[in-house]
Amino acid sequence: MEADPIIDWKLKTEINTINIVIVGRTGSGKSATGNSILKREAFLTGGGVVAVTCSSELRGTILNDGRIVNVIDTPGLFDSSTSAEVISEEIVKCINLAKDGIHVVLMVFSLQSRFITEEKVSIEIMKSIFGDKIVDYIIIVLTHGDFLESQKKSLKDYITHFPESMRNIIQSFKNRVIVLDNTTKDMIKREKQVKELLSLVEYVIVDNGGQSYSNKFFAELKEAKEGCSKEKLSDDVKKHLTERVDETGKSYMERFLKEQVEQLEAKLRDERLGRESQGEEIRKLKEDLNVTRRQYEEIKKRKAKGHRCSIL
Numbered sequence: 001m002e003a004d005p006i007i008d009w010k011l012k013t014e015i016n017t018i019n020i021v022i023v024g025r026t027g028s029g030k031s032a033t034g035n036s037i038l039k040r041e042a043f044l045t046g047g048g049v050v051a052v053t054c055s056s057e058l059r060g061t062i063l064n065d066g067r068i069v070n071v072i073d074t075p076g077l078f079d080s081s082t083s084a085e086v087i088s089e090e091i092v093k094c095i096n097l098a099k100d101g102i103h104v105v106l107m108v109f110s111l112q113s114r115f116i117t118e119e120k121v122s123i124e125i126m127k128s129i130f131g132d133k134i135v136d137y138i139i140i141v142l143t144h145g146d147f148l149e150s151q152k153k154s155l156k157d158y159i160t161h162f163p164e165s166m167r168n169i170i171q172s173f174k175n176r177v178i179v180l181d182n183t184t185k186d187m188i189k190r191e192k193q194v195k196e197l198l199s200l201v202e203y204v205i206v207d208n209g210g211q212s213y214s215n216k217f218f219a220e221l222k223e224a225k226e227g228c229s230k231e232k233l234s235d236d237v238k239k240h241l242t243e244r245v246d247e248t249g250k251s252y253m254e255r256f257l258k259e260q261v262e263q264l265e266a267k268l269r270d271e272r273l274g275r276e277s278q279g280e281e282i283r284k285l286k287e288d289l290n291v292t293r294r295q296y297e298e299i300k301k302r303k304a305k306g307h308r309c310s311i312l
Contacts (some may be wrong), residue, residue, distance in 0.1 A: 015210055017068045019098040020201065022141075023122075024108030026076030029143030032182035033108055034059065034071045036194055043073045056093040072097050077122065084246035091129065091241065101212025104201050105137050111144045111158070111179070120165050125245055130213070137213045138173055139200055145181030145193070155179050176200060264289040 020037070024030045031043035042059035060070040072094055077087055094102070107123070126134055142148075148158055155177070159167060170177050178197050184190055268289060 015067075015100075015103070015205070017070065017100045018103050018201070018205065019070045019072065019100060019212065020104045020106060021072045021074065021094055021098065021102050022106045022108060023074050023077055024141075025110075025113070026079050028076075028108045028110045028113070029141075029180070029182055030108045031073050033106060033141055033143060033180060034073045036180060036182050036190065037061075037069070037071055037197065039194070042071070056090050056097060058097045070098070084242045087125070087245050088241040091245075098212075101214060102137065103208075103212050104139060104204050105134070105213075106141050107138050108141045108143060111142050111147045120169065123169060129241070129244060134213060135172055136208055137204060138176070139197075139204060140170060140173055140177040141197070142177060142179045143182060145179040146183060148179055149181070176204065261289065261292050264292060 022030045022034050031045045034043045035041055035045065038059060038061050043057065054075055056072055056074045058070055058072045060068055062068055074090055074094065075086075076082060077090060105126075126138075142155070148155065151158065159170065159177075162170075178193075178200055180193055180197065181189070268286065
């Protein structure tokens, strides 16, 4: 593995290898975040809605003290078009790549997104597969920090404008959230924000007793992997995981979208009654409501026809 020492960062934990998995939607800044951590162009980046990362990849760096930091970049597992089969395959691949277990999961969102359906559902699917304990290993990374600066707002102020569901997610993660500007040319700023992120990584590892993530299902997957040739699991294990992802996605998505429609309808009524002059805000509410209604009707149709869930 290519040595690329991180000069100014030292972990207080005693583990020799730290595995960080990065997840998020296409265009959220996953690969750019990985490059910032590794301080080199280790992963291809696109910056658009077309996926550049097509399969999970591992790149690493070696610290001055000889310890290894591995970063696993994943494809857009939060994309609305991602099938349960693909999600299952990539979860299995991540487990294979993280030979010493997963120590931290970076869940990447863009500050320019609306934080609606897919982000919430993705977290519920992760909890369904890996158990509620996985939350203790997750850090929320908000990319496009330059957007926040252009609004001249602090992170705390900006979060108050997030949907309630997103604020609840942040709270459930004990406010483990950080902002990154992966595009900045200011090297001092780049160093500072990466140090802050890695300090948070260290905190998560220490808080979890230096132990990588594990639960019964995770252990079963690891055991099944060891019994198969190369990186292939048995068809039964893959099928079980796919069904689990699919059922969780469909049932939660239907419930969540129904709640979102009701909340948006109520908010739109309040806005019309209380502030008729706020035309732009009402327009945005209508747009969000229409999008959510379409998603709700689509997931009901897919569930009725017995189709696989294609929304994470």
